[in-house]
Amino acid sequence: MTETPSLQPVIQARGLCHAYGRGTMRRQVLQSIGFSVASGEIVLLTGPSGCGKTTLLTLIGALRSVQQGELEVLGVPLQSADRERRRRVRRRIGMIFQGHNLLRCLTAEQNVQMGADLLPTLAYGERRAVARQWLRAVGLGDHLRQFPHDLSGGQKQRVAIARALAARPRLLLADEPTAALDGRTGREVVELLRRLARDQGCGVLMVTHDPRILDVADRLVTMEDGRLMPGALRQTGR
Amino acid sequence: MPWARRRIPLAWLLLVRQPVRLAIALAGIGFAGILMFMQLGFRDGLFDASVTIHRLFDADLVLVSPRTMSSISMAAFPEGRLVQSLADPDVAAMTPVQWEFVLWRNPENRRTRSILALGFDPEDPLLSDPSVQRQAPLLRLPGRVLFDERSRPEFGPVADWFRAGRSVQTEVSGQRLRVAGLVQLGPSFGADGNMLVSRETFRTIAPPGSRGGIQLGLLRLRRGADPLTVQRRLDGQLPSDVKVYTKDQFIEFEKNYWRTSTAIGFIFTLGAAMGFVVGCVIVHQILYGDVSDHLPEYATLMAMGYGLADLLGVVAREGLFLAILGYLPAYGVAQGLYALIRNSTRLPVLMDPQRAGLVFALILSMCLFSALLAMRRLTDADPADIF
Numbered sequence A: 001m002t003e004t005p006s007l008q009p010v011i012q013a014r015g016l017c018h019a020y021g022r023g024t025m026r027r028q029v030l031q032s033i034g035f036s037v038a039s040g041e042i043v044l045l046t047g048p049s050g051c052g053k054t055t056l057l058t059l060i061g062a063l064r065s066v067q068q069g070e071l072e073v074l075g076v077p078l079q080s081a082d083r084e085r086r087r088r089v090r091r092r093i094g095m096i097f098q099g100h101n102l103l104r105c106l107t108a109e110q111n112v113q114m115g116a117d118l119l120p121t122l123a124y125g126e127r128r129a130v131a132r133q134w135l136r137a138v139g140l141g142d143h144l145r146q147f148p149h150d151l152s153g154g155q156k157q158r159v160a161i162a163r164a165l166a167a168r169p170r171l172l173l174a175d176e177p178t179a180a181l182d183g184r185t186g187r188e189v190v191e192l193l194r195r196l197a198r199d200q201g202c203g204v205l206m207v208t209h210d211p212r213i214l215d216v217a218d219r220l221v222t223m224e225d226g227r228l229m230p231g232a233l234r235q236t237g238r
Numbered sequence B: 001m002p003w004a005r006r007r008i009p010l011a012w013l014l015l016v017r018q019p020v021r022l023a024i025a026l027a028g029i030g031f032a033g034i035l036m037f038m039q040l041g042f043r044d045g046l047f048d049a050s051v052t053i054h055r056l057f058d059a060d061l062v063l064v065s066p067r068t069m070s071s072i073s074m075a076a077f078p079e080g081r082l083v084q085s086l087a088d089p090d091v092a093a094m095t096p097v098q099w100e101f102v103l104w105r106n107p108e109n110r111r112t113r114s115i116l117a118l119g120f121d122p123e124d125p126l127l128s129d130p131s132v133q134r135q136a137p138l139l140r141l142p143g144r145v146l147f148d149e150r151s152r153p154e155f156g157p158v159a160d161w162f163r164a165g166r167s168v169q170t171e172v173s174g175q176r177l178r179v180a181g182l183v184q185l186g187p188s189f190g191a192d193g194n195m196l197v198s199r200e201t202f203r204t205i206a207p208p209g210s211r212g213g214i215q216l217g218l219l220r221l222r223r224g225a226d227p228l229t230v231q232r233r234l235d236g237q238l239p240s241d242v243k244v245y246t247k248d249q250f251i252e253f254e255k256n257y258w259r260t261s262t263a264i265g266f267i268f269t270l271g272a273a274m275g276f277v278v279g280c281v282i283v284h285q286i287l288y289g290d291v292s293d294h295l296p297e298y299a300t301l302m303a304m305g306y307g308l309a310d311l312l313g314v315v316a317r318e319g320l321f322l323a324i325l326g327y328l329p330a331y332g333v334a335q336g337l338y339a340l341i342r343n344s345t346r347l348p349v350l351m352d353p354q355r356a357g358l359v360f361a362l363i364l365s366m367c368l369f370s371a372l373l374a375m376r377r378l379t380d381a382d383p384a385d386i387f
């Protein structure tokens, strides 16, 4: 599991299928998905509700085991990867959820440090400094000691971004990160995400329904009924 | 783990950032701890108290009747057996002792109460207690008594009056006796109070049925003689109407009576066990609820790349912190309650390191066991659920 050279894709899927349930309850959700995301690229994934976007994201995030097809994330083949290997891949992936999923009993700074704590080589003080630096980068330098409870929705989502980036991920997965935010705040958060990811040279795959943020993407991928739309891999105006 | 490699102390923060839950948990653990301390303390205190005087006897070997079951039912045996044992080359000296419960009349309110009377020759050593040795000659006068000032207060304000310089007289078994001095022995489970008299005086107060024979024979050995060897030899030589014990065996014999022939041990051990169970239930409730409440957060941590082992460690550490935080106040309160018990019952209930360690071990296993059960809930934390 060596570091992927930056030109290689961070995500590469070929013939990826996924079904929920067994027997008569079995429902095919993903059908031969094939696409790739290069390092430093920002890709948006859209499509109607229930078409399988979140399922695809959990597969790429190594949160579920691959049933059929090939999926390589950060150079690690995930088909037939065991629990421990999937965990090690997850360490190198930053995830941002629809709900912010911050730890309620930790301050903003401590939440971000939970991300930085995954870095094995840094001493406690350095990881703490990393946490502060990321909070300043998302504009929350004055809110280090506040609990999630006392932060606004946009601020919480920014803490979540800082937490995801503090672990120095090579790939960032985000599932509707702006869903709980108003249009302007959502836009700000996504702009921030794009800028920071770009600085880190980290690939981004973001699921969104929000038409106002489509233009931040390098590429737009559309899904329907568990399939990528033909010709969906279109360049955006950038 | 080196200090620089430490992480955010999540277990600790989970506990302290939920003060109400923490307070309930600590109250529960503290309660369980105090209950265990009290029950075990009482049990050990009662066993210890049953041998307060036994420990003080100035003897290497002790002769008792084989019909004697415990200090509350001492049977008599012929005094000649004691004299006989003097023939052994290793036996240096002896003290015949009479031991009976008699009725003491409280000099203040005239009520009577059963007290343990020891009769001995004031010239012979009886107890290895300096104040007894110093005051024994006072008993040469007939009708004099050394009163145990640590007897329960129901025997009257004897010590106070005596110290104030009053001449304290009272009636024991209908005989007028005068307090010649105060000694400090302590009540036991069987005897609420103690008094020492000469054998002449003892004869006047002993119940008519028991005036022949003695209840106890103390033997002191020559220097260097091994008590166990002499005990075996004497026990073989002497007729079967007397039994020979070493002092330690005698103490153990008495304790064993209270342990096996009474329900004391069972009752108090059961009480302690109940404290343990109650504690387990409370800690389990708290930890299980805690894990359930934070399940999405644990799932998030797993999605970030933390392993199940990391999360199990968090729960285990929560259990460890609860054990320590719950134990300390329980220890403190138990110290106070022990002092209270000593003052009100005069039982020797003390915090000994062994019991302190035992209760800590019980609390620790209680918390870790509950943590273990709560961990099963963690396997429900599926990182795939959080998107």
Ligand SMILES: Nc1ncnc2c1ncn2[C@@H]1O[C@H](COP(=O)(O)OP(=O)(O)OP(=O)(O)O)[C@@H](O)[C@H]1O
Pocket (backbone or CB within 6 Å): A020, A021, A029, A047, A048, A049, A050, A051, A052, A053, A054, A055, A056
């Ligand atoms: N754990 C599960 N078990 C069974 N079926 C599931 C499960 N999760 C999702 N599904 C089904 O799979 C399909 C795809 O779900 P998915 O969450 O991937 O859609 P989505 O594109 O993310 O939708 P949305 O835009 O509403 O979030 C849906 O029909 C859903 O009912």
Ligand SMILES: [Mg+2]
Pocket (backbone or CB within 6 Å): A053, A054, A055, A175
């Ligand atoms: Mg979804």
